Amino acid sequence: MSDMSQNRPLSPHLQVYRFIPTMAMSIIHRITGGALYFGTLLLAAWLIAAASGEDAFNRVNAIYGSWFGLIVLFGYTWALVHHMLGGLRHFMWDLGYGFGKQFTTKLAMALPVASVLVTVVLWLIVLAV
Numbered sequence: 226m227s228d229m230s231q232n233r234p235l236s237p238h239l240q241v242y243r244f245i246p247t248m249a250m251s252i253i254h255r256i257t258g259g260a261l262y263f264g265t266l267l268l269a270a271w272l273i274a275a276a277s278g279e280d281a282f283n284r285v286n287a288i289y290g291s292w293f294g295l296i297v298l299f300g301y302t303w304a305l306v307h308h309m310l311g312g313l314r315h316f317m318w319d320l321g322y323g324f325g326k327q328f329t330t331k332l333a334m335a336l337p338v339a340s341v342l343v344t345v346v347l348w349l350i351v352l353a354v
Contacts, residue, residue, distance in 0.1 A: 246333035253337075254311040257304040264301035302347060307340035 242248070267289075274285035288294050314332060317323050323332065 245330065247329050250311060250314075250333040250336050254308060254315075257308040257311070260301070260304040261308060264304060267297070267301060299344070299348060303340060303344040306343045306347070307336070310336055310340050310343070 271285050271289065274281040289298060314323075314336065323329060
């Protein structure tokens, strides 16, 4: 019995893995997915306030329009965009494309840049209107 246990492979440990961009994007994709649950509560609160009357709606708009509220909404927008782009990356993989090591690394490095750019462009469009 001891001979069998010596031949079994050891479970990999975090010290064995090298932190790579695709690993970081996988972790961030999970974190943004979790953050979207809380951000959706903000959307629900805004809709409930709108249905509750003008006073409640104005209170929620005042909170969301404050500097802190705008930062939270910007973060929610970024999480939504980042998670969506990560989901598109996973959809591409589900279709059988983009499995090359260099391509996945480049895509993982481009994802945060693209998500920030798309978020900033969305906010500039909304603020311009």
